[in-house]
Amino acid sequence: SPPSSPLSQTWDFIIIGSGASGIPLADRLSETGKSVLLLERGWASSGRWGGAWKPEWLRGTNLSRFDVPGLAQLVWWDEVVGNEGVWCADVEAKAACLLGGGTGVNAGQFYLPTWDDFDANQPPGFRSRDVASALGKASQRLPWTDTPSMDGKSYLTNGSYMWREALTNSSAPGHFRFITANDNLNDRNRTSSWTEFFFQNGEKGGPLATYLVTASQRKNFKLHMNTTVARVLRDGDVATGVEVESTGPGGLTGTINVTPGSGRVILSAGVFGTFKILLRSGIGPTEEIQRLASHSIEAAKLPPRKKWINLPVGHNLDDGPNHLLGVSVQGMDSYPWETLWSSTRDNPDIKKYLGSRSGPLAQLQASIGPVSWDTVLGQDGRKRVIQWDFSSGKNVQQAPGDGGYMIFTSNLNLGHTSRGRLTLTPNLTVSIAQPPYFTDASGHDFSALLTSATSLLALINATILQTQPGSFFLAPPPGVGLEQYLRAAKPASSNHWVGTARMGERCGEGVVVDASTRVCGMRNLHVVDASVVNGLPTANPQAVFVVVAERAAEVIRGLGGRY
Numbered sequence: 396s397p398p399s400s401p402l403s404q405t406w407d408f409i410i411i412g413s414g415a416s417g418i419p420l421a422d423r424l425s426e427t428g429k430s431v432l433l434l435e436r437g438w439a440s441s442g443r444w445g446g447a448w449k450p451e452w453l454r455g456t457n458l459s460r461f462d463v464p465g466l467a468q469l470v471w472w473d474e475v476v477g478n479e480g481v482w483c484a485d486v487e488a489k490a491a492c493l494l495g496g497g498t499g500v501n502a503g504q505f506y507l508p509t510w511d512d513f514d515a516n517q518p519p520g521f522r523s524r525d526v527a528s529a530l531g532k533a534s535q536r537l538p539w540t541d542t543p544s545m546d547g548k549s550y551l552t553n554g555s556y557m558w559r560e561a562l563t564n565s566s567a568p569g570h571f572r573f574i575t576a577n578d579n580l581n582d583r584n585r586t587s588s589w590t591e592f593f594f595q596n597g598e599k600g601g602p603l604a605t606y607l608v609t610a611s612q613r614k615n616f617k618l619h620m621n622t623t624v625a626r627v628l629r630d631g632d633v634a635t636g637v638e639v640e641s642t643g644p645g646g647l648t649g650t651i652n653v654t655p656g657s658g659r660v661i662l663s664a665g666v667f668g669t670f671k672i673l674l675r676s677g678i679g680p681t682e683e684i685q686r687l688a689s690h691s692i693e694a695a696k697l698p699p700r701k702k703w704i705n706l707p708v709g710h711n712l713d714d715g716p717n718h719l720l721g722v723s724v725q726g727m728d729s730y731p732w733e734t735l736w737s738s739t740r741d742n743p744d745i746k747k748y749l750g751s752r753s754g755p756l757a758q759l760q761a762s763i764g765p766v767s768w769d770t771v772l773g774q775d776g777r778k779r780v781i782q783w784d785f786s787s788g789k790n791v792q793q794a795p796g797d798g799g800y801m802i803f804t805s806n807l808n809l810g811h812t813s814r815g816r817l818t819l820t821p822n823l824t825v826s827i828a829q830p831p832y833f834t835d836a837s838g839h840d841f842s843a844l845l846t847s848a849t850s851l852l853a854l855i856n857a858t859i860l861q862t863q864p865g866s867f868f869l870a871p872p873p874g875v876g877l878e879q880y881l882r883a884a885k886p887a888s889s890n891h892w893v894g895t896a897r898m899g900e901r902c903g904e905g906v907v908v909d910a911s912t913r914v915c916g917m918r919n920l921h922v923v924d925a926s927v928v929n930g931l932p933t934a935n936p937q938a939v940f941v942v943v944a945e946r947a948a949e950v951i952r953g954l955g956g957r958y
């Protein structure tokens with residue numbers, strides 16, 4: 396390889412994966428002047444980094460489809476745009492395999508963590524008092540807004556305002572208080588807020604527009620895309636480097652080494668990516684590695700059996716199950732989002748967006764909220780937080796009434812105890828062996844959902860159904876009780892996966908990484924991403940992963956040079 400290639404030098408830090416955690420961590424570690432290589436298996440999403448996938452009307456701008464908030468939901472509309480290569484083909488769940496990881500494609504909803512997010516889930520070292528400075532740093536680097544359009548207005552708001560009025564109606568049963576979520580971090584019991592986004596200047600924003608920009612200004616930092624890490628190379632308890640495979644134009648194939656005696660390998664490849672790399676490196680449940688060794692297409696590449704490290708990687712899988720309540724309501728604002736892709740610059744909303752980053756395209760579809768939180772105290776003495784996301788619109792195809800609807804989506808977040816498990820199939824696909832929904836033997840998780848849904852239903856009945864002529868429940872459908880409906884519904888994923896490299900204060904039963912973020916049994920191999928967050932936080936989780944990265948940077952910097 397040529398002398399400037401990352402293959403021909405050694406690195407103080409090799410970070411694998413450019414997601415919500417990997418980018419902030421790379422930025423902070425590169426501040427030290429040490430050499431940092433950030434490896435990403437995917438291609439450039441945002442236009443700032445060379446992403447060029449765009450509709451005709453973005454030609455000649457420095458934006459790609461991934462930079463326009465109003466186009467973010469295209470990832471769900473294969474029939475409009477196709478989404479080839481957006482999702483990791485080797486993962487059964489939705490995981491984004493492009494620059495920015497989840498932050499490159501996601502909805503940008505950004506809620507700063509509550510203290511409970513750390514105190515209820517993480518060990519000493521990552522409790523609220525330990526992460527206070529990390530939280531301060533994260534919130535400085537990632538500004539947020541509830542009014543993304545640069546003209547300071549919100550668009551397509553009639554459903555949102557109608558619901559806000561209903562849920563804060565003080566004469567209605569179980570009404571909510573309205574707050575600004577990111578100014579009131581620990582107020583999550585029957586409170587509502589407009590949705591907070593990390594959008595900036597009418598564009599997507601997030602780590603790709605902030606942390607990665609500062610990292611890239613440093614000579615000691617290098618980002619390499621289209622490069623998949625197959626495994627960590629180990630010499631006993633020391634990671635010597637990584638084996639990489641090119642998976643796109645300009646990608647690298649070969650071995651990349653860390654500086655002997657002091658270099659570190661850090662896995663930030665997300666819940667699914669980190670799980671797979673660890674197993675392929677001979678670190679994980681013995682029975683999983685045994686299966687790979689017996690059947691998989693790469694059995695010969697696994698380290699010899701005596702070097703396997705038996706850890707519960709892939710256990711403790713968590714995600715928030717989604718359920719929907721829906722009401723048919725006439726006269727909701729609707730917008731032809733699906734026609735935007737093939738539209739032209741004559742379209743007044745496109746003109747407005749290109750001219751002043753204003754109008755509906757500066758927003759995430761109609762999802763300005765409100766978002767609501769309810770805290771339910773279970774008979775087991777645990778508090779569980781249920782988040783209700785609101786959206787409204789009009790479905791022209793299947794129109795009961797005039798086709799208008801309000802949807803209330805539950806996310807069973809902080810405090811639930813159900814957990815699942817990942818597995819790696821012989822053809823190296825990451826599969827969900829056990830989904831983490833309502834697996835608790837006691838049923839307290841379901842009871843919390845039912846309690847919260849019952850009170851929300853009563854609130855909707857006392858408000859929207861009284862004030863809006865012709866409105867009626869779509870879900871639960873007429874004649875079906877709430878409990879029966881919820882029990883029969885297959886929960887959808889909230890795509891908020893966490894927990895599969897469980898963090899403990901120190902290594903021991905059930906622990907995969909200690910509070911220095913080091914993989915147990917290894918001296919210089921770390922995990923810093925959603926995998927080390929032991930349970931779901933209160934709200935959409937990406938801010939927690941940024942705070943974890945900020946805290947991990949402090950901890951890793953504190954470990955000093957030699958290991």
Ligand SMILES: Cc1cc2nc3c(=O)[nH]c(=O)nc-3n(C[C@H](O)[C@H](O)[C@H](O)COP(=O)(O)OP(=O)(O)OC[C@H]3O[C@@H](n4cnc5c(N)ncnc54)[C@H](O)[C@@H]3O)c2cc1C
Nearest residue numbers: 412414415416436496497501504624665668925935936937
């Ligand atoms: C469609 C969608 C919408 C979402 N919306 C929101 C939201 O609005 N708000 C919110 O808070 N959360 C949201 N989330 C969740 C959030 O984006 C993720 O939880 C978060 O990005 C996870 O961060 P991470 O750093 O652990 O991993 P990721 O962000 O997934 O990053 C991992 C990176 O590692 C790379 N990688 C994986 N394996 C390898 C390998 N072997 N070699 C090299 N690179 C590798 C991947 O390509 C990826 O870039 C959403 C998720 C999805 C899928």
